[in-house]
Amino acid sequence: MSDNFSIRIMTRQELDLVIDWAAAEGWNPGLHDAHSFYAVDPKGFYIGLLNNQPVASIAVVKYSREFGFLGLYIVKPECRGRGYGFQTWTAGLAHLSDCVIGLDGVISQQVNYKRSGFTLLYRNIRFQGPGGGNATVDKGIVPLWSIPFNELCEFDRRYFPADRSTFLKNWVNQSHSWALAIRENNALAAYGVMRTCRKGYKIGPLFAQSSEQAERLFNAFKTRVSQNDDLFLDVPEPNQTGLALAEKYQLKKCFETARMYRGTAPALPVSKIFGVTTFELG
Numbered sequence: 370m371s372d373n374f375s376i377r378i379m380t381r382q383e384l385d386l387v388i389d390w391a392a393a394e395g396w397n398p399g400l401h402d403a404h405s406f407y408a409v410d411p412k413g414f415y416i417g418l419l420n421n422q423p424v425a426s427i428a429v430v431k432y433s434r435e436f437g438f439l440g441l442y443i444v445k446p447e448c449r450g451r452g453y454g455f456q457t458w459t460a461g462l463a464h465l466s467d468c469v470i471g472l473d474g475v476i477s478q479q480v481n482y483k484r485s486g487f488t489l490l491y492r493n494i495r496f497q498g499p500g501g502g503n504a505t506v507d508k509g510i511v512p513l514w515s516i517p518f519n520e521l522c523e524f525d526r527r528y529f530p531a532d533r534s535t536f537l538k539n540w541v542n543q544s545h546s547w548a549l550a551i552r553e554n555n556a557l558a559a560y561g562v563m564r565t566c567r568k569g570y571k572i573g574p575l576f577a578q579s580s581e582q583a584e585r586l587f588n589a590f591k592t593r594v595s596q597n598d599d600l601f602l603d604v605p606e607p608n609q610t611g612l613a614l615a616e617k618y619q620l621k622k623c624f625e626t627a628r629m630y631r632g633t634a635p636a637l638p639v640s641k642i643f644g645v646t647t648f649e650l651g
Contacts, residue, residue, distance in 0.1 A: 374453055376460045379414035379426065381407050387416070387426040390443045392567050395624075396648070397601070399564040399571065401546075405539040406430070406650055413437070413464060417444075417457040424448040427461035429470075430650055432531035436635070437465035439472040440649035458485070469632035471530070473648040479627045487629040492606040493645050496620035500570065501596025502588065510589050513541055513548035516557055521550075524557045528576045528642055529651065530635035536650070549589055551582050558582055561644060563590040569599030575644030580610040583643040587614060603645040611643040 379387070384403045391398050407414065410430045417425030425448065428441040439461065444454040462470070462485065473493055474482050483489075513521065521541070522534045541548040545565035551558045559577035563570050572590050577583035591600060602620060604611040605628070626648055645651075 373420045374424075374456065375418050376415055376425075376457055377418070378412055379416040381411070383416050383423060384414055386423060387414075387441055387443065390426065390445070391441060391649070394443065397566050397568050397571070398649070399543075399546075399566045399647075401543040401564070402647070402649070405536060405543060408539050409533070409536045409650065414441075415457055415461050415464070417453050419448060419453065425453045425457040427457050428649060429461040429464045431465060431468060432533055432536075432651075433468075435468055436531040437468040437470050438651040439465070439470055440647075440651075442474075442478075469530070469630060469635070471628070471630050471635075471651055473626035473628055473645070473651075476625060476627055479629070482627070482629055486631045488631070488634070490628050490630055490634050491639070493603050493626045493628050493648070494606055494612070494615075494622055495601060495603045495624035495626075496615040497569075497599055497601050497623040498615075498618055498620035499596045500591050500594035500598040500600045502592045504592035505588070507585055507589060509551050509553070510549050510585060511552060513550045513560055513562070516550050516552065516560070520557050521560065524560065525574075525576070528574070528637060529646075530637065540646070547590060547593055549586055551577070551585065559586055561586045561590065562646075563593070566601070569601060570594055571601040571603070573603055573644045574642070574646040575602070576641060577643055578641060580614065580643075583611070584614055584617075587618070587643070591618070602643075603648065605639045605642050605645065607639045608642060610640065614643065
């Protein structure tokens with residue numbers, strides 16, 4: 370083990386570098402993910418340095434005193450197999466020592482995550498397909514900014530293990546994105562965000578009380594981009610109507626993750642989660 374390896378909290382500029390690493394791994398991050406991520410918990414990002422050069426990273430974002438999410442666990446390829454990743458992992462987990470922790474891990478690392486106390490709950494499946502299509506007028510779909518922010522946060526809390534109002538404030542207002550909602554019976558019934566990524570566009574989150582609402586929002590997003598653009602949707606495998614939606618629009622499976630938790634897994638209405646917000650932060 371090198372004596373010149375050290376770990377510290379990541380700077381905001383270093384997070385941009387780590388997002389570039391994520392892109393190199395094929396994870397296709399959004400153009401403005403770093404800003405939304407860092408705002409949640411600036412102390413929840415760790416960088417491993419070899420001779421003062423960044424070689425490893427982990428995000429261990431604390432949403433509340435009870436819940437955190439782990440992501441962006443990356444070691445530069447030329448530095449793998451030398452223990453730097455495990456040291457960074459250990460330092461990161463210490464930041465969330467009193468929390469239930471969630472992660473979306475690549476399948477190849479699932480056994481290692483189990484050794485650290487994580488249990489598989491289900492898989493998340495990434496689907497890819499073309500944008501485009503014939504736009505139709507749907508008067509029930511409104512811009513998300515027209516929904517009171519407190520109402521949005523209360524609705525979102527049904528689908529996420531903790532309040533994430535700080536994250537949402539940035540996520541739903543980021544540049545190069547669309548945020549839409551459906552309001553029924555004077556209440557928010559569904560909402561989603563589509564953001565521009567290194568390649569194409571990702572829809573996430575996509576939370577809806579019914580598959581019909583989810584499809585209406587999906588179509589609204591799909592028709593806002595060109596048929597030459599790639600569209601991505603990350604669906605929890607237990608949501609059978611979500612999988613059927615992807616199949617209906619001929620989206621193809623291109624990636625998957627293992628949704629795992631250390632501690633008691635939250636009881637979320639997965640059948641109403643049609644699109645995961647982000648694999649990096651839950």
